[in-house]
Amino acid sequence: MATLREIKRRIVGVTNTQQITKAMKMVAAARLRRAQDNIINARPYSRKISEVLNHLLSVEKNILNPLLEKRELKRIAIIVITSDRGLCGAFNMNIIKKVEELIDENYADIESEKDIDLYCVGKKGIDYFKRTNYNIVESHSGIFSQLKFEFASLLVNNLTQKFLNSEVDEVVVVYNEFKSVIQQNILVEQLLPIVPDSQKDKNKHHTKNIEYIYEPDKMSIINSLLPRELKTKMWKALLDSYAAELGARMTAMDMATENAKEMIKNLRIKYNKERQASITTEIIEIVSGANALKNA
Numbered sequence: 061m062a063t064l065r066e067i068k069r070r071i072v073g074v075t076n077t078q079q080i081t082k083a084m085k086m087v088a089a090a091r092l093r094r095a096q097d098n099i100i101n102a103r104p105y106s107r108k109i110s111e112v113l114n115h116l117l118s119v120e121k122n123i124l125n126p127l128l129e130k131r132e133l134k135r136i137a138i139i140v141i142t143s144d145r146g147l148c149g150a151f152n153m154n155i156i157k158k159v160e161e162l163i164d165e166n167y168a169d170i171e172s173e174k175d176i177d178l179y180c181v182g183k184k185g186i187d188y189f190k191r192t193n194y195n196i197v198e199s200h201s202g203i204f205s206q207l208k209f210e211f212a213s214l215l216v217n218n219l220t221q222k223f224l225n226s227e228v229d230e231v232v233v234v235y236n237e238f239k240s241v242i243q244q245n246i247l248v249e250q251l252l253p254i255v256p257d258s259q260k261d262k263n264k265h266h267t268k269n270i271e272y273i274y275e276p277d278k279m280s281i282i283n284s285l286l287p288r289e290l291k292t293k294m295w296k297a298l299l300d301s302y303a304a305e306l307g308a309r310m311t312a313m314d315m316a317t318e319n320a321k322e323m324i325k326n327l328r329i330k331y332n333k334e335r336q337a338s339i340t341t342e343i344i345e346i347v348s349g350a351n352a353l354k355n356a
Contacts, residue, residue, distance in 0.1 A: 064338065067331045071324055078320035084147065085313035088306045092241070095303040099238055102299050106292045113285045117256040120278045126224055127286045130253050135175045136167055137197070137219055137228040139251075139294075140189070141235035141301040142182035144201050148309040151236060151244070152184040158246050159234050177228065179215070181298070204302050212295040216251070220290065223252045235297045236304035242311050244304040249297070251290055 117123065140159050142152045163176060170176060174195050180186045183201040190196060198218075203211055222228045231252040236244040274281055 064331065064334055067327055067334065071327045071331065074320050074323050074327065078317055078324065081313045081316040081320060085310055085317060088310040088313060092303065092306040092310060095299070095306055096238070099296070099299040099303045102292075102296050106296045109285060109289050109292055113282070113289055114256055115272070116274075116278055116282050116285070120282065123279070123282060125283060125286060127220070127252065127254050127290075128256075131226075131229050133167070133170065133229045135177065135228045136170060137177045137179060137222070137231045138162070139179045139181065139215070139219075139231070139233040139235075139297075140185045141233065141297060142180070142185035143301075143305040144183040144204060146184065147312060148305055149312040151305055151308040152182075152188075154246055155234060155236060156185065156188050158248065162232070162234065162248060179219070181215075182301075204298075204305070207298060207302060209291075209295050212298055213291050216287075216290045216294045219252065220287065228252075233294065233297050235301040236308075237300045238303035238307060241307040244308060247297075247300075249293060251293060254286060254289065 138159060140155065142155050146152070159178075167176060176195060177197040178189055178194050180189060180196055180199045181201075181203065186196065186199040186201060198215075200211070200215075219228065219231050223231060230250065232248055232250050234246070234248050237247045239245055
């Protein structure tokens, strides 16, 4: 009977776990709807700014703006966006691995690892890179519960100032792009220096033969749009990452719930088999005892 009690305790424990994972899935699903709406609403604005800016950069020659200046890489800033909490599958480890691959493959020529500055957004990334002795310049956690554009704006302003002061030579952001509940794409985007994507814009939006009239003038608009482009990209990366995190957590908790259901089923089968074997053994003992008394 000790075995039966142990199996019964395991069934109760797994059932409790199943209730928790099911509740977490429902919470993630409820939050995902709002996060998905936010990223879907932000994408057209970001896309239009990029379209207008790329068109301007393709038609205007000899643009003198320090945000477009490409220079020798001596110091790099990498913005790493992870989650604050776990239980979301491989969401965080995929980002961490991508950052390490990026450093090994793209920035192997940098003299020292101390010349690679990490700006970690999300507790999981902060904890990992602290343990591995990377150079964390800034760390931000707990921002996703009340995600605001002001945070993206301040972060970009800080890095832009460092770029203009030649304290960093390149700024990239690594994050999970939200595609669907079950699909997230890891993206590495260069923020600074800004790289015109004129050819892609031209093919996609067919802007080559369109003549626009700009007021006050093209250079003024370019200088105005460049900082907005950076802030919009950063804001979109944060929204994408949060929606992707909730999608990953929802999927992970759904799988955990199904696994718990299967485990409970197997434990109940095992419990019934053990119980049946125990009853059969008791019946055999009773019959054997009765036969022994009869023959006595």
